[in-house]
Amino acid sequence: xxxxxxxxxxxxxxxxxxxxxxxxxxxxxxxxxxxxxxxxxxxxxxxxxxxxxxxxxxxxxxxxxxxxxxxxxxxxxxxxxxxxxxxxxxxxxxxxxxxxxxxxxxxxxxxxxxxxxxxxxxxxxxxxxxxxxxxxxxxxxxxxxxxxxxxxxxxxxxxxxxxxxxxxxxxxxxxxxxxxxxxxxxxxxxxxxxxxxxxxxxxxxxxxxxxxxxxxxxxxxxxxxxxxxxxxxxxxxxxxxxxxxxxxxxxxxxxxxxxxxxxxxxxxxxxxxxxxxxxxxxxxxxxxxxxxxxxxxxxxxxxxxxxxxxxxxxxxxxxxxxxxxxxxxxxxxxxxxxxxxxxxxxxxxxxxxxxxxxxxxxxxxxxxxxxxxxxxxxxxxxxxxxxxxxxxxxxxxxxxxxxxxxxxxxxxxxxxxxxxxx
Amino acid sequence: xxxxxxxxxxxxxxxxxxxxxxxxxxxxxxxxxxxxxxxxxxxxxxxxxxxxxxxxxxxxxxxxxxxxxxxxxxxxxxxxxxxxxxxxxxxxxxxxxxxxxxxxxxxxxxxxxxxxxxxxxxxxxxxxxxxxxxxxxxxxxxxxxxxxxxxxxxxxxxxxxxxxxxxxxxxxxxxxxxxxxxxxxxxxxxxxxxxxxxxxxxxxxxxxxxxxxxxxxxxxxxxxxxxxxxxxxxxxxxxxxxxxxxxxxxxxxxxxxxxxxxxxxxxxxxxxxxxxxxxxxxxxxxxxxxxxxxxxxxxxxxxxxxxxxxxxxxxxxxxxxxxxxxxxxxxxxxxxxxxxxxxxxxxxxxxxxxxxxxxxxxxxxxxxxxxxxxxxxxxxxxxxxxxxxxxxxxxxxxxxxxxxxxxxxxxxxxxxxxxxxx
Numbered sequence: 001x002x003x004x005x006x007x008x009x010x011x012x013x014x015x016x017x018x019x020x021x022x023x024x025x026x027x028x029x030x031x032x033x034x035x036x037x038x039x040x041x042x043x044x045x046x047x048x049x050x051x052x053x054x055x056x057x058x059x060x061x062x063x064x065x066x067x068x069x070x071x072x073x074x075x076x077x078x079x080x081x082x083x084x085x086x087x088x089x090x091x092x093x094x095x096x097x098x099x100x101x102x103x104x105x106x107x108x109x110x111x112x113x114x115x116x117x118x119x120x121x122x123x124x125x126x127x128x129x130x131x132x133x134x135x136x137x138x139x140x141x142x143x144x145x146x147x148x149x150x151x152x153x154x155x156x157x158x159x160x161x162x163x164x165x166x167x168x169x170x171x172x173x174x175x176x177x178x179x180x181x182x183x184x185x186x187x188x189x190x191x192x193x194x195x196x197x198x199x200x201x202x203x204x205x206x207x208x209x210x211x212x213x214x215x216x217x218x219x220x221x222x223x224x225x226x227x228x229x230x231x232x233x234x235x236x237x238x239x240x241x242x243x244x245x246x247x248x249x250x251x252x253x254x255x256x257x258x259x260x261x262x263x264x265x266x267x268x269x270x271x272x273x274x275x276x277x278x279x280x281x282x283x284x285x286x287x288x289x290x291x292x293x294x295x296x297x298x299x300x301x302x303x304x305x306x307x308x309x310x311x312x313x314x315x316x317x318x319x320x321x322x323x324x325x326x327x328x329x330x331x332x333x334x335x336x337x338x339x340x341x342x343x344x345x346x347x348x349x350x351x352x353x354x355x356x357x358x359x360x361x362x363x364x365x366x367x368x369x370x371x372x373x374x375x376x377x378x379x380x381x382x383x384x385x386x387x388x389x390x391x392x393x394x395x396x397x398x399x400x401x402x403x404x405x406x407x408x409x410x411x412x413x414x415x416x417x418x419x420x421x422x
Numbered sequence: 423x424x425x426x427x428x429x430x431x432x433x434x435x436x437x438x439x440x441x442x443x444x445x446x447x448x449x450x451x452x453x454x455x456x457x458x459x460x461x462x463x464x465x466x467x468x469x470x471x472x473x474x475x476x477x478x479x480x481x482x483x484x485x486x487x488x489x490x491x492x493x494x495x496x497x498x499x500x501x502x503x504x505x506x507x508x509x510x511x512x513x514x515x516x517x518x519x520x521x522x523x524x525x526x527x528x529x530x531x532x533x534x535x536x537x538x539x540x541x542x543x544x545x546x547x548x549x550x551x552x553x554x555x556x557x558x559x560x561x562x563x564x565x566x567x568x569x570x571x572x573x574x575x576x577x578x579x580x581x582x583x584x585x586x587x588x589x590x591x592x593x594x595x596x597x598x599x600x601x602x603x604x605x606x607x608x609x610x611x612x613x614x615x616x617x618x619x620x621x622x623x624x625x626x627x628x629x630x631x632x633x634x635x636x637x638x639x640x641x642x643x644x645x646x647x648x649x650x651x652x653x654x655x656x657x658x659x660x661x662x663x664x665x666x667x668x669x670x671x672x673x674x675x676x677x678x679x680x681x682x683x684x685x686x687x688x689x690x691x692x693x694x695x696x697x698x699x700x701x702x703x704x705x706x707x708x709x710x711x712x713x714x715x716x717x718x719x720x721x722x723x724x725x726x727x728x729x730x731x732x733x734x735x736x737x738x739x740x741x742x743x744x745x746x747x748x749x750x751x752x753x754x755x756x757x758x759x760x761x762x763x764x765x766x767x768x769x770x771x772x773x774x775x776x777x778x779x780x781x782x783x784x785x786x787x788x789x790x791x792x793x794x795x796x797x798x799x800x801x802x803x804x805x806x807x808x809x810x811x812x813x814x815x816x817x818x819x820x821x822x823x824x825x826x827x828x829x830x831x832x833x834x835x836x837x838x839x840x841x842x843x844x
Contacts, residue, residue, distance in 0.1 A: 032795075051768065052767070052773060052776060053779075054776065056665075083776070083789070085793050112512025119789070119794045139705065248764075248765050248768060325838050325839070329835070329840050332840045333840025333841045335840060339539065339540025339541045342505055342540070342541075343504075343670050345474070346475030347473045347474070347478075355507070367541070370507060370540070371507050372506075372541045409836055411837075413485070414831055414835075414836060415833075417747070417748050417751030417752060417754065417755070418754045418757060419757055
């Protein structure tokens with residue numbers, strides 16, 4: 001398996017555009033409307049937030065993806081179109097209709113995703129202008145600058161073709177765009193997977209995820225595509241947390257256009273396993289990027305739980321530890337406080353043997369069979385000051401393992417979220 | 423029902439002492455060992471942390487309280503005696519033995535509770551000296567100053583008789599002691615309930631609580647006492663959260679000595695309901711004090727959920743909202759971001775109708791039937807800057823309601839927990 005350039009446009013037959021449409025505040029230049037377009041209808045699968053409060057674009061995409069066919073996705077940041085009532089549902093539909101018309105596609109083949117502030121109706125004149133501008137870029141091929149204008153704004157917007165522009169256009173409090181592509185061999189046919197994602201706050205596992213978009217040139221049966229997406233999501237996006245809060249807008253959409261020409265992948269075959277492993281790899285890279293880019297974060301925290309009685313138990317414990325505010329604050333302070341880790345493990349809702357727990361921080365053993373081990377505090381401090389830290393928890397109850405990712409809790413998290421809306 | 427002075431010594435027949443035994447760091451003067459002693463054996467009940475990792479004093483108290491009889495409780499702060507192996511279990515037992523001997527009681531009548539840092543064995547010479555000093559105070563009655571000395575410390579410690587001293591001696595990161603007493607009439611007999619508690623961080627509902635001790639002069643059957651304690655805990659300590667982290671050391675012990683002379687209270691009677699209501703009131707006052715004194719907190723947040731389909735649903739939603747890091751950070755920043763509130767409600771794990779939610783902040787309506795209501799931002803800012811704020815969420819699905827309490831997430835929470843151990 002080989003990591004390559006290109007994000008979601010690495011597989012043949014996919015194009016993207018990202019434009020500035022003034023949704024993220026007037027006068028700025030940040031991109032906030034994007035399109036992902038395939039040259040032909042794709043087999044499509046999606047996973048969505050499990051929140052009881054689902055944003056309008058989630059409800060619509062969920063309905064559209066149920067057909068198993070999509071050719072494009074229209075996206076915006078700066079406004080989540082969540083808790084926006086009937087108008088919000090209509091606005092989401094209008095986004096797909098405008099994109100469909102501009103791209104010459106049936107709107108039923110256009111998925112939709114939004115992210116940003118909750119409870120404010122979309123500025124549809126600007127959104128529509130942005131979609132049209134992005135569609136013009138996609139239809140024309142690579143273009144350096146296109147103006148996206150709306151009646152109430154005079155700002156000409158920088159517009160860019162390609163995966164970077166789209167990955168930037170879905171960012172909110174993200175500090176860097178998140179995309180990856182990788183290529184692997186499937187029975188002699190090279191297959192490519194491209195993926196992009198956004199997410200920084202309101203990130204919590206066991207749900208869909210934040211926004212994620214994946215493309216592949218593999219030929220694959222619809223049920224196999226959905227199964228692969230669900231399996232990969234469980235091991236990647238569902239194993240990260242930033243703050244325990246789950247978004248109303250989480251969705252991941254996977255488009256497969258089949259242009260690689262491989263024998264179509266079906267469930268229960270070695271090819272399915274190979275494809276799912278590659279998909280999991282691509283999505284895990286982005287999941288870790290989201291965790292590292294958690295709001296205010298200074299470091300990535302990885303928690304590996306092993307020796308668990310079941311995989312479900314290992315997952316629950318890993319996610320509880322990495323989501324603990326006390327563990328996260330201790331990580332920020334580079335305090336080797338393993339008591340926070342074992343206390344979090346104890347409240348994960350699954351049985352553990354409190355007398356057989358072994359904990360290491362990087363290579364530093366701090367607890368052996370639940371007995372404190374004297375360790376070099378200077379060494380621990382130096383390790384915990386790094387930008388990537390690993391906690392390993394061995395429960396010695398069985399053979400199951402799981403890995404979860406998160407970030408530290410910092411002054412900047414409080415700052416960002418003390419004034420997110422204002 | 424009338425609030426009176428005296429904390430746990432307000433009911434007749436209870437004495438307390440709190441001493442400085444140098445457990446909280448040498449050279450300081452903070453009290454860290456306390457005794458609560460009744461003049462005769464009491465009917466006793468306890469509730470304990472549901473964490474899979476239980477501290478030694480929790481395991482021992484749980485065993486002792488199963489008999490339904492206790493006459494004293496020995497407590498320390500500065501060290502949780504958690505994750506301390508066989509030595510920890512022996513140390514907890516020694517604490518009860520030393521207290522029993524000094525007080526002339528069977529050690530099986532002495533409960534034990536600890537709070538503080540995890541994973542460090544107790545400095546038993548200092549603990550023993552502290553218990554002996556506290557016992558001397560209790561045996562002698564009110565005394566102004568008694569020296570608590572241990573072999574390895576020369577610091578004379580200020581010692582105080584009475585409820586303030588004990589409430590202070592169980593504090594960790596608490597900024598004020600927490601106690602209350604109230605008196606009510608039961609069929610012509612005045613009954614008194616006294617209570618004290620500690621807790622500031624590692625506070626999360628649905629478990630026992632942090633340390634809590636309750637006394638009463640009521641005569642009450644053991645099964646009724648335990649039922650009343652469980653019911654009151656569910657509505658008070660189990661409805662607060664500071665950070666979603668559950669302690670290894672949570673316990674609440676309730677002692678009833680019967681000296682009020684009332685006809686013994688039994689289950690299923692109006693007297694039981696009256697007693698439970700009073701107990702709930704006392705424990706709720708302390709629960710709110712713990713929430714207000716959450717680590718780094720600048721304000722108390724109360725969340726009232728009504729119109730829920732069931733009480734369990736109302737409780738889950740109220741606790742999820744008040745525990746949301748995003749809601750807590752927005753409260754700190756006085757940002758009227760109701761989107762955070764409805765998003766948290768959506769992930770509480772119970773069904774809600776996302777189109778019928780009404781939210782008010784104090785008296786300010788911000789969301790009506792899931793439609794945003796324009797409101798005066800200046801007024802909202804002024805309200806949210808207060809030291810007590812109320813969010814009301816009406817789901818319009820049924821008749822059930824619940825209230826939960828918490829606090830804001832601040833820079834100081836991060837600061838306190840970034841360097842708790844070091």
